[in-house]
Amino acid sequence: MRTRYLRSGIVASVLAAAMSVTTLLSVEARAQDFPTKPVTLIVPWPAGGSTDITLRAIAEVASKHLGQPIVIENKAGGNGTVGPATMAASAKPDGYTIAQIPITVFRLPMMQQTTWDADKDFTYIVHLTGYTFGVTASAEGPFKTWKDVVDYAKANPGKVTYASPGAGGSLHIGMEQVAAKDGIKLTMVPFKGGAETNAAVLGQHTMLQADSTGWKPLVDAGKLRLLMLWTAERSPNYPNVPTLKELGYPFVFDSPFGLAGPKGMDPKVVKVLHDAFKKAIDDPSIKATLAKYDMVANYKNTEDYVKFVKEVTDSERKVVDSLGLGKKTN
Secondary structure, X not given: OHHHHHHHHXXXXXXXXXXXXXXXXXXXXXXXXXXXXXXXXXXXXXXXXXXXXXXXXXXXXXXXXXXXXXXXXXXXXXXXXXXXXXXXXXXXXXXXXXXXXXXXHHHHHHHOOOOXXXXXXXXXXXXXXXXXXXXXXXXXXXXXXXXXXXXXXXXXXXXXXXEEOOOOOHHHHHHHHHHHHHOOOEEEEEOOOHHHHHHHXXXXXXXXXXXXXXXXXXXXXXXXXXXXXXXXXXXXXXXXXXXXXXXXXXXXXXXXXXXXXXXXXOHHHHHHHHHHHHHHHHOHHHHHHHHHOOOOEEEEOHHHHHHHHHHHHHHHHXXXXXXXXXXXXX
């Protein structure tokens, strides 16, 4: 009887080991075959803005290297955090759902309770680029220079309104830092993205707009007036527009971003995605698209991107605390 049980146990162990090996081989095969179907890239902003346009162009080139289409899904809200948060909460870590990761994903948990942990809930894939931010006013409005805005704000505390993609974003934080330096109060009016902020300032529903270069066509058409840029150097597209530094502010803001998937992705799948998007941003057509919107490639591989996330989180915490915007703890 004992011999029978012993044999039975040995057989069960052998079967369990065989099943484990089979499972591992199956996972390995899936990783090696990836991708076998379209990949969804969540763009956490409305369609038509500079992020949407440039990521669509990058995804189109990357899809050729993947051998599968990359489908763009716009999931706006929460200053670019609703899309990544939804992915982190519900997507399988199989590489078929990834998202743009704006810097707000790291900053917002410092300001309020969130459903995600930027250190634990994402698999970082590749860092791509950053933005050119600027402040615009209606060409029919009273502001012709940034000094006009500061003078008006000092004479009319709290009455200068500006459209931005929402609380906690780089544009909101940047405007708060600028206002603090001048000792003025600026009132933010939040919107979901560039299409809405364009409409707000164009219709003079707000006095200003602080956003990335989705405003470019309207500036070029003479409908909006670009008052300043937040880049380190003047833009070749707008050589007459001063930077923050030239206006006396010790700031440069470009809100760099990359791509990530849910936590737990297979490193082999991460490498396939990384390589495809790396080839895309090296493509001359993508460099031309980025240049059109005053964006430049800011590539970091997977390992360096993970390190960068920690660096950004530390620096953002200092800024949030200095502005008194950190979340209250009991």
